Amino acid sequence: MRAIDVQQLQKTYASGTVALKGVTVSVEQGDFFGLLGANGAGKTTLIGILSGLVTPTSGTGKIFGFDIDTQRDDAKQQIGIVPQEFNFSIFEKVWDILMAQAGYYGISAKDAAPHAEVVLNKLGLWEKRNQPSRALSGGMKRRLMIARALVHQPKLLILDEPTAGVDVELRYGMWEYLTELNKNGTTILMTTHYLEEVERLCRNLAIIKNGEIVKTGSVSSLLQGMDVRTYVLTVDSTANVATVKGFEFGAMEPASVEVTLRKEQSLGELFDALKIAHVQIFDIRPQENRLERLFLDTIRA
Amino acid sequence: MNKTIQWIAYKTIVSKEVNRFMRIWRQTLLPPVITQSLYFVIFGGFIGSQVRQINGVPYMAFIVPGLIMMAVINGAFANVSSSFYSTKFQRNIEEILVAPVHEAVMMAGYVTGGILRGFLTGALVFLVSLVFVRPAIHDIVAIILFSFLTALVFSIAGLLNGLWAESFDDVSTFQTFILVPLTYLGGVFYPIDSLPPIWKTISMLNPIVYMVDGFRHGFVSGGQPIWIGASILIVLSAVLSGIAYTLLRKGKGIRS
Numbered sequence: 001m002r003a004i005d006v007q008q009l010q011k012t013y014a015s016g017t018v019a020l021k022g023v024t025v026s027v028e029q030g031d032f033f034g035l036l037g038a039n040g041a042g043k044t045t046l047i048g049i050l051s052g053l054v055t056p057t058s059g060t061g062k063i064f065g066f067d068i069d070t071q072r073d074d075a076k077q078q079i080g081i082v083p084q085e086f087n088f089s090i091f092e093k094v095w096d097i098l099m100a101q102a103g104y105y106g107i108s109a110k111d112a113a114p115h116a117e118v119v120l121n122k123l124g125l126w127e128k129r130n131q132p133s134r135a136l137s138g139g140m141k142r143r144l145m146i147a148r149a150l151v152h153q154p155k156l157l158i159l160d161e162p163t164a165g166v167d168v169e170l171r172y173g174m175w176e177y178l179t180e181l182n183k184n185g186t187t188i189l190m191t192t193h194y195l196e197e198v199e200r201l202c203r204n205l206a207i208i209k210n211g212e213i214v215k216t217g218s219v220s221s222l223l224q225g226m227d228v229r230t231y232v233l234t235v236d237s238t239a240n241v242a243t244v245k246g247f248e249f250g251a252m253e254p255a256s257v258e259v260t261l262r263k264e265q266s267l268g269e270l271f272d273a274l275k276i277a278h279v280q281i282f283d284i285r286p287q288e289n290r291l292e293r294l295f296l297d298t299i300r301a
Numbered sequence: 302m303n304k305t306i307q308w309i310a311y312k313t314i315v316s317k318e319v320n321r322f323m324r325i326w327r328q329t330l331l332p333p334v335i336t337q338s339l340y341f342v343i344f345g346g347f348i349g350s351q352v353r354q355i356n357g358v359p360y361m362a363f364i365v366p367g368l369i370m371m372a373v374i375n376g377a378f379a380n381v382s383s384s385f386y387s388t389k390f391q392r393n394i395e396e397i398l399v400a401p402v403h404e405a406v407m408m409a410g411y412v413t414g415g416i417l418r419g420f421l422t423g424a425l426v427f428l429v430s431l432v433f434v435r436p437a438i439h440d441i442v443a444i445i446l447f448s449f450l451t452a453l454v455f456s457i458a459g460l461l462n463g464l465w466a467e468s469f470d471d472v473s474t475f476q477t478f479i480l481v482p483l484t485y486l487g488g489v490f491y492p493i494d495s496l497p498p499i500w501k502t503i504s505m506l507n508p509i510v511y512m513v514d515g516f517r518h519g520f521v522s523g524g525q526p527i528w529i530g531a532s533i534l535i536v537l538s539a540v541l542s543g544i545a546y547t548l549l550r551k552g553k554g555i556r557s
Contacts, residue, residue, distance in 0.1 A: 013557060045557075051399045054557045073303070073401035081399045087392035091324070103313025104400035106306025148396075
């Protein structure tokens with residue numbers, strides 16, 4: 001079963017801006033899916049169409065088999081949306097915001113209360129339930145957005161840059177919670193600028209560029225498909241490094257050197273070659289996040 | 302469309318609207334009471350004592366129904382236009398748009414909120430008027446019917462204003478340049494029949510004339526047959542509803 005099935009979605013805004021140029025992408029039920037793209041690539045437009053905030057110019061979209069145009073109410077019932085920007089009333093209390101959102105999905109306050117309590121507790125907001133939302137810190141507001149999106153227990157959670165501007169500790173907390181949600185069966189689609197987040201959380205991803213999906217697949221297969229990867233080695237001395245043949249060495253300092261491996265070269269081969277040259281390795285780390293490399297290569301192509 | 306879901310959604314919007322105007326009662330309920338009290342004192346008391354009877358009743362008794370209607374009109378209109386525009390401005394309208402709430406239900410929820418505020422402000426002004434005059438109830442049906450139709454028409458008009466507005470200036474522009482002149486020229490302070498024929502004809506194009514006239518009929522006999530005014534207001538509310546519903550369906554100002 002596909003949680004999201006989008007075919008040839010196009011969107012041209014009244015201003016003439018072409019935001020989507022025939023996007024086709026699918027997300028399987030239970031997946032944790034990353035949608036990557038530079039600013040203005042079309043991520044938020046795509047999410048807007050799925051959630052009913054943006055009207056597509058053409059194309060079709062289905063959420064768990066429900067057409068977003070002809071079976072709009074059923075499709076909406078499946079989705080919980082966490083938008084990029086805070087969009088709750090700053091004058092309302094946390095609890096009231098959740099109860100109103102449940103009401104819009106046809107759940108009475110009485111029926112919504114037990115689950116809302118669980119979600120607020122999970123997200124560390126239970127003690128703040130009677131406070132107006134404007135009194136919350138930035139991180140708490142972000143968590144309130146997640147709590148609001150979950151109050152009707154959606155099968156699909158869509159998060160648009162959920163950890164933007166969130167401190168490290170809170171980000172880790174959110175990662176744990178989202179992972180738990182996903183393990184419990186909630187399908188998650190997430191956009192983010194933090195590529196380590198995608199590498200850590202997502203099983204599949206799509207990269208969108210200028211309104212088109214330019215790459216899609218599992219995170220592991222896409223990373224394996226990369227042509228080169230670069231590491232920084234900390235060594236006892238770089239004096240003998242130049243004698244090692246068959247590897248591409250880059251920036252060199254007395255005790256560190258960059259080395260780029262081709263797709264067919266393994267780290268074992270590198271270590272063996274350095275050992276023969278009497279270079280002792282103390283430490284090794286990727287020069288950059290691999291997904292970051294993949295992302296940059298893709299959007300610059 | 303699941304009726305239970307839509308009914309709960311409707312109640313949620315209404316409850317949110319009522320909570321909003323009750324929470325900020327100093328901005329929503331108190332000002333009309335003070336303003337209309339001043340009208341009672343200045344026009345009804347000081348100036349009214351210099352004016353002969355109109356339609357067989359003292360001037361104060363003549364203006365009370367119109368002043369109550371003014372409160373209903375402004376309360377209903379301002380509630381929906383400001384609330385709806387604020388939710389657009391703060392983008393929390395998206396809370397409703399992402400949920401399976403039908404446009405008709407969304408419209409009904411906001412309009413009901415406006416009607417309730419219109420009723421409440423009208424009732425408060427009526428209570429204040431009792432300090433100055435004891436109006437006789439002549440036709441309770443007319444009072445209920447015209448309060449409802451007036452609040453309905455101006456709640457829908459407020460929704461249209463909120464939908465079209467792109468800034469807070471746009472919200473106040475309609476009130477200042479259209480609503481206020483129409484209200485003051487709507488026969489609140491004078492009988493339309495006393496106008497020269499040409500001005501009387503022009504005034505008959507103003508829907509507020511029918512609202513005030515029909516509501517006044519509930520307290521003071523006379524005026525036009527109420528079915529004429531009621532029919533005009535029913536048609537007007539149907540037309541405005543149709544426009545508002547179409548705009549909501551198209552997502553005017555709320556969907557990209």
